[in-house]
Amino acid sequence: SMIAAAVFPLNLRLAVSDSERFTAILEKTISIGMLVGIPIAVGGILLAEPIIALLFGQGYIAAAPILQVLMATLIFSFPLVFLSNAIFAINKQKNLALAYLFGMLGNVALNILLIPQFGAVGSAIATLISTGIITWFVWYKVRAIHYFKVIPKLKKVIFATIIMAGGIAMLDYFGFGILPTILVATAVYFGSLLALRESLITDIRSIFKK
Secondary structure, three states: HHHHHHHHHHHHHHHHHHHHHHHHHHHHHHHHHHHHHHHHHHHHHOOOOHHHHHHHHHHHHHHHHHHHHHHHHHHHHHHHHHHHHHHHHHOOHHHHHHHHHHHHHHHHHHHHHHHHHHHHHHHHHHHEOOOEEHHHHHHHHHHHHHHOOOOHHHHHHHHHHHHHHHHHHHHHHHOOOOHHHHHHHHHHHHHHHHHHOHHHHHHHHHHOOH
C-alpha cells in the first residue's frame, strides 16, 4: 500500500500524458504486489497451524483452515490495491464501485450458501471468492483501456516461491520453530530471486523515477 500511495500521483499524470509509460508502471507495480503477495500467501498456508499456535495457543489449532483460506485471498488483494489506483487514475471510478457491488452481493450469497455447511471456513471461502470477483472485474476493465501483461513476468517469482515452500517443508521435517522458519524462508525466497536475477527488485526503485 505504501508503494501504491507513492505511485498514485505519477499514475494520475501518466494516464493523460503518457499511456505507454502508464502501462509499464502498472505492470511493474502489480508484479511487485504479486512478488510480495504470493510468498506470503503460500507461506501462510503452509505455516497456518504453527502461526495459530504461536499467537493463540494450541487450543485454537482448529482455526488453521480459516487462516489458510484467508491467506490465499492475498493473491487477489495485493494486485487489487494497484488496480484500484489505476482505475481512479483513468477516471473510471464507477467501474470500481460496480466491482465492489458485485463482490458484496456475491459475498452475501456465498455466505448464505456456505456457512450452514462449513461454518467459519465457509465464510472465509466466500471472502476469497468475492475478492477474486472484484479483482477480476477491475483487472478486466483496466486492461480493456490499457492493455497490460503481468503473468509472464511472474515465472521467477513462482519458481522462488516453490523453492521457499520446499525449504519450509524441510525445516518442518527437522522440527524448526515457527520464527526461525519464517526468517529462513524469507531469506531463501529473496535469495532465490537475487540468484535468478529478478528485475522486479530493482524495479521497486525505478518506478519512482521522474
